Amino acid sequence: MSALRDALRDLPDAVYADLLEGDEAYLLVVDLPGATAKTIDARVEGGRLVIEARREKDVPPEFRYVEEDRALFLDAELPLPPDATGADAEGSVERGVLELRLPKQSATPGTSIPIGQE
Numbered sequence: 452m453s454a455l456r457d458a459l460r461d462l463p464d465a466v467y468a469d470l471l472e473g474d475e476a477y478l479l480v481v482d483l484p485g486a487t488a489k490t491i492d493a494r495v496e497g498g499r500l501v502i503e504a505r506r507e508k509d510v511p512p513e514f515r516y517v518e519e520d521r522a523l524f525l526d527a528e529l530p531l532p533p534d535a536t537g538a539d540a541e542g543s544v545e546r547g548v549l550e551l552r553l554p555k556q557s558a559t560p561g562t563s564i565p566i567g568q569e
């Protein structure tokens with residue numbers, strides 16, 4: 452699990468993540484403000500967790516950006532713990548907080564993780 456923990460430390464400064472472990476699963480919690488179920492793609496490929504997310508921003512038509520410091524596009528590949536799997540993984544996002552539950556078993560390559568909106 453230390454490879455995943457180390458990889459989380461390498462995420463961009465604007466992205467905060469927590470990793471929790473239970474007897475039957477891991478829970479990865481990632482703060483992605485402005486991201487929604489429609490703008491997040493999470494999947495397991497070849498023993499790695501791939502997360503792609505982008506922030507949706509509504510800009511009033513009478514305004515334009517002078518400076519943008521809140522951009523977010525996350526494209527991260529994180530190593531799975533050896534006993535984690537994408538099979539039966541679950542994901543949800545609420546108010547920009549992504550939660551991915553990864554059951555413990557042998558990894559199944561190419562498994563997409565559905566993200567539900569709460």
